Amino acid sequence: MKYESVKADYDAPWKEAITLYFEQFLKFFFPDIHSEIDWSQPYQSLDKELLELGRDSELGTQFSDKLFEVKLISGHPLWILIHGEVQSQYVKDFSQRIYQYNYRAFDQYNKPVVSIAILGDDTASWRPTEYAYTLGGYELKLKFPTVKLLDYQTRWEEL
Numbered sequence: 778m779k780y781e782s783v784k785a786d787y788d789a790p791w792k793e794a795i796t797l798y799f800e801q802f803l804k805f806f807f808p809d810i811h812s813e814i815d816w817s818q819p820y821q822s823l824d825k826e827l828l829e830l831g832r833d834s835e836l837g838t839q840f841s842d843k844l845f846e847v848k849l850i851s852g853h854p855l856w857i858l859i860h861g862e863v864q865s866q867y868v869k870d871f872s873q874r875i876y877q878y879n880y881r882a883f884d885q886y887n888k889p890v891v892s893i894a895i896l897g898d899d900t901a902s903w904r905p906t907e908y909a910y911t912l913g914g915y916e917l918k919l920k921f922p923t924v925k926l927l928d929y930q931t932r933w934e935e936l
Contacts, residue, residue, distance in 0.1 A: 795843050796822055806924045807893055818848040830881045856882060860894045867903050876908035876919045894923040901927055
């Protein structure tokens with residue numbers, strides 16, 4: 778009997794952990810964003826809306842890991858797209874994909890969107906933080922905060 782290899786699912790545990798510990802996740806990895814959110818107000822995971830972003834898309838089956846709606850201290854709503862490459866591999870078009878999902882969310886739902894990324898690969902030099910291009914005076918740039926799990930090796934207990 779021949780057994781097929783099964784691709785490991787590294788994303789599911791991260792998605793579940795981020796869903797269960799969203800506030801703690803932001804506080805630990807993205808404290809600047811965490812400090813802008815009014816945590817006395819409820820937040821919600823937007824799984825249905827996230828699925829809609831990838832539907833009928835040339836992006837294929839790739840999609841952002843999590844999408845949340847929060848209220849800022851200023852009272853304004855904000856959507857946070859969390860992109861994760863926790864399967865520990867370099868992804869060539871990662872920055873472009875973050876940009877695509879960011880503008881798709883803004884276009885489809887007309888909500889301010891902040892994209893953040895968590896990287897679990899073992900390439901210390903791969904640290905995407907922006908997607909940009911220019912031409913003849915035109916400039917487009919999306920900068921996004923990224924955390925690299927390699928940087929937390931000395932904080933595994935806390936992590």
